[in-house]
Each structure stands twice: as structure tokens, then as C-alpha cells.
Amino acid sequence: MDLLASLNVEDLPEQQTRIQTLFGSCSDDPAFNQKKLGFDSCCTCGKVTPKVECQNCHRVKYCTKECSHNDTVPDMTNASSEYDGDDDDELGVEHALGHTSVICALLCICNDDEIVEGADKKELSTLTTDRRNAATDRVVSEFESYPATLANVIMEGPCYQEVLQKSTKSKTLTIHVIGSSTDSELWEGHPDKMQERNVFSCYADALAEIAEKYKMDSILIQFFGPECPKKNIDETFDIPPVQAKKSMTKLRVQTQNTDYDGSVTSSNEDQSSPDILVFFNPGFTCPDYDWEKTLASCMKNKQLPFLVTTNTEMEALADMQYLFDRKLFQDISPTLQMILQNNDEEHDIDNLEDDDNNDDDDDVSSFFSLNPYCGLRVRQSGTMANDLYVKSRWLFGGISGPLTREVALSKKSESSSKRKRVVGENANNKKANPALV
Ligand SMILES: [Zn+2]
Ligand SMILES: [Zn+2]
Structure with missing residues (x-):
């Protein structure tokens, strides 16, 4: 950063x-x-x-x-x-x-x-132009981190590759963004009116590469949550071409101001069944929300690739623990499994980092990593004044539901890498990130 x-x-x-x-x-x-x-x-x-x-x-x-x-x-x-x-x-x-x-x-x-x-x-007027511009860039980078994270992590993450391959045949990809709100993934406005952009066109831009690579006819993103706009949105955009001469893929976005309930899939015509589930900073363990029913409906006994972002590393571990304990996410690396199973003991997570040479976890499609597509805006915690965070700075993902295959806890696993890095060293390098231009 x-x-x-x-x-x-x-x-x-x-x-x-x-x-x-x-x-x-x-x-x-x-x-x-x-x-x-x-x-x-x-x-x-x-x-x-x-x-x-x-x-x-x-x-x-x-x-x-x-x-x-x-x-x-x-x-x-x-x-x-x-x-x-x-x-x-x-x-x-x-x-x-x-x-x-x-x-x-x-x-x-x-x-x-x-x-x-x-x-x-x-x-x-109390800010110099430089400070004002810098602050504007930071605020905007947080806005743009939502489409950038969604598009790039799905493109690169191991657990999404199978549905992407399938989407080449079926020609569509359906993504559910659960717990959406107008001040985060559905942001409105812009600190600089001259630069104001529609949030959905930003998603369209971010998805350009994925759309062209997998030759989809359409990508459908459905945003759900009680903090979605009061009036449901249903709009279609052209996803801009990258190398092709003209746009080949449509982006359809729909918002639904409702609690997400995966069981409405069959009874509600407006809700297509998802290929990928996305949760931006859900706070599964936060007592203010009740995720139990929502997650049971969409993840329990269902094998769906999902993506979760969190503000801090501690939250990421808490959210993984939450899903793991409820058998909503079992396809994890042996190392991570040990951490979550022995959570009472303190583990030095740092010892497990930066150990990419170990191939023990290669059969696991889940990942846990810093998010190279998070924004630059640093925020202050509302409950502990010296605690800082960046929205969606951490992410993890995998396949929901119980394990489908045996994972042997090998002796070597103790030293193996917990973090699969979805990308290389260019964390937060906006130049290497076309979606954040
Ligand atoms: Zn005091
Ligand atoms: Zn101070």
C-alpha cells in the first residue's frame, strides 16, 4: 500500500x-x-x-x-x-x-x-488540493474494490474454475451477492461529481476479461439484502470488449430488497439459482445479524463455490470458524483444519505464512489470502479507537457444504502453507490491475 x-x-x-x-x-x-x-x-x-x-x-x-x-x-x-x-x-x-x-x-x-x-x-475548503485529491482517490478505490474483487478473484480463484468452464457451454454465469447494501457493494455517488460513474458499469468493466475469456452471452449478478435499494433494480449493460471488436456479453444486474433465502429459488421466478455465492464483509459472527437461516439455505449440503471478504484477519478466521463449525465449509487445507479444530489454543498464524513452496494443499481448492484488490481507504474501528481496517482486505473462498473427499492429516501438514495466494506479488498495485483504473 x-x-x-x-x-x-x-x-x-x-x-x-x-x-x-x-x-x-x-x-x-x-x-x-x-x-x-x-x-x-x-x-x-x-x-x-x-x-x-x-x-x-x-x-x-x-x-x-x-x-x-x-x-x-x-x-x-x-x-x-x-x-x-x-x-x-x-x-x-x-x-x-x-x-x-x-x-x-x-x-x-x-x-x-x-x-x-x-x-x-x-x-x-480546509483541505489543500493535494490532500483533497488523495482522499478522493482513497474513497473511490474502496468503491471500486467491490467490482474489482468480485471479477478478479472469481477469475483467478481455484474453486471457481469449474463453473467458469461450464459457463462457456451454458453461456451464462449467475452470481449472488448476499447481504448487499447501498453503502458498500451498491455504492452510490462519487466524491467528485465530475467523475461520477454508475456502479453497475463499473461491474461491467471489471468483468470484461472474464466475459471474453469464457465467451458467455450473459452474466447475471443478483444483489440481495434488506439494505438494497427500496425499489428493486433490473438493468442490462454491455460488457465492454477487451480484444474483440464489439461487446459480446451482457451484464444483467438485479437488486432485491429482501433477506436472502436460498429456498425461494424454485418458487421465485426472479431468482435464478446461483453458480457462485459472494459475501462482502458479512460478519457471520456479529450478533447484529442473523446469518443462520440464510447460510443454511444456500450452503448447507450444497456444493457451491463461494467467496467471502472480511475487514481484518481476525474476522476472516472467525468467519471461517463459523462456517466450519456448521459444516457449511469443510473443503479446507489440513493446516487450516487444524487451526479451526484447535481454536482454543493460541496459534501463531504468522508461522504459516509465506510458505508457498509446500505443495501439500494442492488438492484443496479453497484459499485464504490478503486481497490484492482491496481499496486504499483505511478506516477506524467503531469500538476500539486504535484499531484500523481496510474494507475487504482479507478474503477466503472454497466450495460450500460437507467434504466430498477424504483429507488425510499428514505429519508434514503442520508446516504447510495455509494461504494460497490467488495472485502474485502485485498486491495493491493498481497499475497491474486494469479494473481499478
Ligand atoms: Zn483513563
Ligand atoms: Zn492521534
Whole structure:
């Protein structure tokens, strides 16, 4: 990510709110989980109604100046563990760094993005043209990440290849995007009115390569969800040609303002049965939503390729665990299986990364990876003020339902690669990504 490179950080720091010390003092407090650290309670000690905010980013609150200061001071326990990787997972060691200068700088950037998004003329005038343009690019890159992720990951992901091959014969491909909403995959508007584009034409552009490669007559994307537009949309677009002289493929998009229920497939003429299921940042374990019925209807005992994106690595693991426990997703690598089966124990996931030389998992079509097509916009968590995320930064996918074949847990699997990278090293390289132009 160029932005992170400019701040001299290699990787986006996702969870940096220190909670270890709070667990000791507040874990008996039933209200602890309701607390919004750094918002309605002090980010350092957890006390309610904090009055002091970071004077630089104004996005993290503390009860006193002392607490504010303490959150920026490195924790000595933590500092020593940095040199001693082996002890990293010992209980009591805080991994989170608190309100570091990098976190503060990234939160300042969130302010710019929100000003551009809010489009208030007075506030916009406080930004220099450069800052305004940069924020506009970030906001737009998040919009465009939805079509780019959908099209490119389906094109490259191992579990989708069979349905793509079939679509060459059947001439159509039907994709269900479940839990869609107008402020994410069905975004509206644009921070710069001069550049405003229709969201669906963006999907059409992103799908150009796939349409031409598999010579489909039509691609149907159906968006479902209670946060879809009130009035259902049904429109058809030409997918632009890549090398062909003229457009050969139509994109039909339909939105349905309804909870998804796979069982309506036969009774509802408007809903074709899907070839691929897509979930953008669903939060399966989030108590605000009830995914149980929806997922049972579309994934249980059905072998369908699916794609899930999440905002953080932790969420990706939680969502995989959720699907795995309900036998909705069993076709996973032995390594991942071990992680999900032994979830009580802490596993050092980092040990499993970057180990692409191992071929143990080659018979598994599922994958778990950073999303090279996510946007550049960094957002602040709403519940822990030093936690940052990028929408759809992580993704995983595979075939739904129970296992169809035996997976032997080999001895070697312990060291094998959990992450199949759907793409190479060009993560976030927009130049290598035609859909993000
Ligand atoms: Zn405090
Ligand atoms: Zn700050």
C-alpha cells in the first residue's frame, strides 16, 4: 500500500488498541464488552465519559492527559517481547502498540476521507488540493474494490474454475451477492461529481476479461439484502470488449430488497439459482445479524463455490470458524483444519505464512489470502479507537457444504502453507490491475 509505504510501515496495523491491562481490571464488569474504547470510555483505562482527546487526530478519547500520554508510550513488556519472538504468545504480553504516531497519522487521514465523503463545502475548503485529491482517490478505490474483487478473484480463484468452464457451454454465469447494501457493494455517488460513474458499469468493466475469456452471452449478478435499494433494480449493460471488436456479453444486474433465502429459488421466478455465492464483509459472527437461516439455505449440503471478504484477519478466521463449525465449509487445507479444530489454543498464524513452496494443499481448492484488490481507504474501528481496517482486505473462498473427499492429516501438514495466494506479488498495485483504473 503506497500510503503505508509513505509512513514507513510494511503492513497495516489492524488491532492496536491495548486491551490486555483492561482485561485485568474490568473483565468482571459485564459492561466491558459494551464499551467503546477511545469513544465512550478512556482508551487507556476504560473509565466512562472521557473528556481529553488526542490533540493531533481528535479521534481517540481519554479520561486524563496522563492516560492520553500513556497510550503513546511503548509498553516495556511489549518492547522486550519484540526481540524474543518465541515468547510472543505467552499470556499477558500485549501485542497492541497503542496510539503510536503511525496510528495517529492514519487516523488523521481518516479525517480527510470523511470530509471528502461528507462533501460539506466549508469543511472541504480546509483541505489543500493535494490532500483533497488523495482522499478522493482513497474513497473511490474502496468503491471500486467491490467490482474489482468480485471479477478478479472469481477469475483467478481455484474453486471457481469449474463453473467458469461450464459457463462457456451454458453461456451464462449467475452470481449472488448476499447481504448487499447501498453503502458498500451498491455504492452510490462519487466524491467528485465530475467523475461520477454508475456502479453497475463499473461491474461491467471489471468483468470484461472474464466475459471474453469464457465467451458467455450473459452474466447475471443478483444483489440481495434488506439494505438494497427500496425499489428493486433490473438493468442490462454491455460488457465492454477487451480484444474483440464489439461487446459480446451482457451484464444483467438485479437488486432485491429482501433477506436472502436460498429456498425461494424454485418458487421465485426472479431468482435464478446461483453458480457462485459472494459475501462482502458479512460478519457471520456479529450478533447484529442473523446469518443462520440464510447460510443454511444456500450452503448447507450444497456444493457451491463461494467467496467471502472480511475487514481484518481476525474476522476472516472467525468467519471461517463459523462456517466450519456448521459444516457449511469443510473443503479446507489440513493446516487450516487444524487451526479451526484447535481454536482454543493460541496459534501463531504468522508461522504459516509465506510458505508457498509446500505443495501439500494442492488438492484443496479453497484459499485464504490478503486481497490484492482491496481499496486504499483505511478506516477506524467503531469500538476500539486504535484499531484500523481496510474494507475487504482479507478474503477466503472454497466450495460450500460437507467434504466430498477424504483429507488425510499428514505429519508434514503442520508446516504447510495455509494461504494460497490467488495472485502474485502485485498486491495493491493498481497499475497491474486494469479494473481499478
Ligand atoms: Zn483513563
Ligand atoms: Zn492521534
